[in-house]
Amino acid sequence: MSFEKLGVIKQLLSAIKDLGYEKPTTVQSRAIPLVLAKSDVFATAQTGTGKTAAFGLPMLQRLRNVTPQARVLRGLIIAPTRELSIQIYEDLRGYAKNMTLNIAVLVGGKDLESQQKILKEGVDIVIATPGRIMEHIDKGLNVSNIEIFVLDEADRMLDMGFMKEIRKIHPLLPKRHQTLLFSATYSDKVRKLSKLILRKPEFIETSKKNSTVDAINQVAYMVDTEKKAPLLAYIIGSRNFRQVLVFTRTKASADELVLELKKDGLKCGIIHGDKTQANRLKTLNEFKEGKTKVLVATDIASRGLDIEELPFVINYELPSVPEDYVHRVGRTGRAGREGMAISLIDVYEKHDIRDIERLIGMKIPQETIEGFEPDPNVRRRDQDEVKLKSEHKKAEVKRIRKAYVKPDKNKKETSYKKPVTTKKRKTTKRG
Numbered sequence: 356m357s358f359e360k361l362g363v364i365k366q367l368l369s370a371i372k373d374l375g376y377e378k379p380t381t382v383q384s385r386a387i388p389l390v391l392a393k394s395d396v397f398a399t400a401q402t403g404t405g406k407t408a409a410f411g412l413p414m415l416q417r418l419r420n421v422t423p424q425a426r427v428l429r430g431l432i433i434a435p436t437r438e439l440s441i442q443i444y445e446d447l448r449g450y451a452k453n454m455t456l457n458i459a460v461l462v463g464g465k466d467l468e469s470q471q472k473i474l475k476e477g478v479d480i481v482i483a484t485p486g487r488i489m490e491h492i493d494k495g496l497n498v499s500n501i502e503i504f505v506l507d508e509a510d511r512m513l514d515m516g517f518m519k520e521i522r523k524i525h526p527l528l529p530k531r532h533q534t535l536l537f538s539a540t541y542s543d544k545v546r547k548l549s550k551l552i553l554r555k556p557e558f559i560e561t562s563k564k565n566s567t568v569d570a571i572n573q574v575a576y577m578v579d580t581e582k583k584a585p586l587l588a589y590i591i592g593s594r595n596f597r598q599v600l601v602f603t604r605t606k607a608s609a610d611e612l613v614l615e616l617k618k619d620g621l622k623c624g625i626i627h628g629d630k631t632q633a634n635r636l637k638t639l640n641e642f643k644e645g646k647t648k649v650l651v652a653t654d655i656a657s658r659g660l661d662i663e664e665l666p667f668v669i670n671y672e673l674p675s676v677p678e679d680y681v682h683r684v685g686r687t688g689r690a691g692r693e694g695m696a697i698s699l700i701d702v703y704e705k706h707d708i709r710d711i712e713r714l715i716g717m718k719i720p721q722e723t724i725e726g727f728e729p730d731p732n733v734r735r736r737d738q739d740e741v742k743l744k745s746e747h748k749k750a751e752v753k754r755i756r757k758a759y760v761k762p763d764k765n766k767k768e769t770s771y772k773k774p775v776t777t778k779k780r781k782t783t784k785r786g
């Protein structure tokens with residue numbers, strides 16, 4: 356199958372040829388004809404599958420006819436993070452280079468007034484984060500002429516609590532519009548959202564539910580917590596990794612890790628929620644340009660990072676939400692290239708890796724590296740601690756069960772009253 360056969364027009368064909376796209380990826384082959392036929396689409400496609408062009412190319416094609424004197428906003432793409440929004444904007448600008456469409460990106464961290472000025476000059480397509488688009492709508496941005504509405508990485512958007520914003524935007528759109536919903540995973544939340552916003556959608560499932568991209572080799576190295584940083588430096592050094600993206604669970608451990616790696620002489624960049632937008636972009640660009648070898652990031656930054664041919668991703672710590680593993684490793688093996696995802700696992704993360712394996716439906720091989728094998732004594736001490744924790748949990752469950760109010764058979768209004776419990780989970784401040 357070729358892009359031409361899918362019905363893609365000449366202006367777009369020459370632009371993607373310049374980008375080196377030779378043939379469509381699976382999600383592109385399936386989505387492009389459906390979007391051109393004006394169908395609503397629900398696609399589960401992970402980052403790296405070429406999903407941006409899957410919705411971007413037909414969207415540009417559908418909206419290509421412009422009346423320059425009377426431009427109205429006809430295309431709206433919502434993405435969960437600033438980085439992803441900017442990435443989509445850059446991709447679309449590349450695809451639309453032979454067209455007269457005006458495209459704008461509206462994200463936080465930039466002043467509202469200058470964005471309003473751009474909007475006033477006439478824009479055909481906007482890419483925005485949910486919070487920022489709501490601010491513009493509150494200030495009078497008209498979305499009543501939208502013809503195509505795209506929600507990218509919808510699962511992430513819902514995880515980040517943006518359902519409220521989507522519920523507010525949706526009724527403001529015209530009755531007849533096309534909606535494209537893209538999500539890496541197929542959660543209940545996403546399914547509910549799809550029921551709310553899609554009309555007779557066509558479904559595209561490009562990979563197994565929550566499966567990781569096939570081209571990615573995955574391995575877990577068992578190691579003690581305090582040996583993780585030296586092991587990471589060893590892996591990067593001994594295998595001569597040119598560039599590697601490293602994920603931590605929290606901002607604090609990202610900061611600590613960078614200090615450790617710098618001691619080993621590794622040039623590192625860091626991206627997490629406490630960094631300003633300008634700083635994150637600068638760091639990302641330095642990494643893309645090869646000025647830094649290691650980019651340490653928290654999950655908030657894992658979306659929207661599009662780095663060409665990134666062969667390695669390392670999970671220094673597993674994410675607290677198993678779905679984030681899929682997003683993290685999706686940074687490598689993009690567009691069918693080979694990739695490798697390495698996870699460094701300590702004894703406390705054994706449960707987490709099991710949860711991930713259940714989600715992705717496959718076993719991740721667990722290995723050790725000579726000189727970094729977990730110390731059995733440390734392990735025993737840790738296991739005792741883990742056991743103690745689980746004993747504590749058992750007691751807690753007993754206490755909760757006891758606290759259930761037994762129904763009184765003689766009373767009319769009888770029901771079990773569920774005591775209010777707070778979910779006991781490792782709570783770490785997330786990036």
Ligand code: AMP
Binds near residue numbers: 375377378380405407
């Ligand atoms: P995405 O999943 O949209 O983030 O795309 C992942 C990467 O694949 C980006 O660097 C795209 O530029 C690239 N890409 C998308 N479609 C194709 C294609 N048909 N051929 C080659 N590369 C592509």
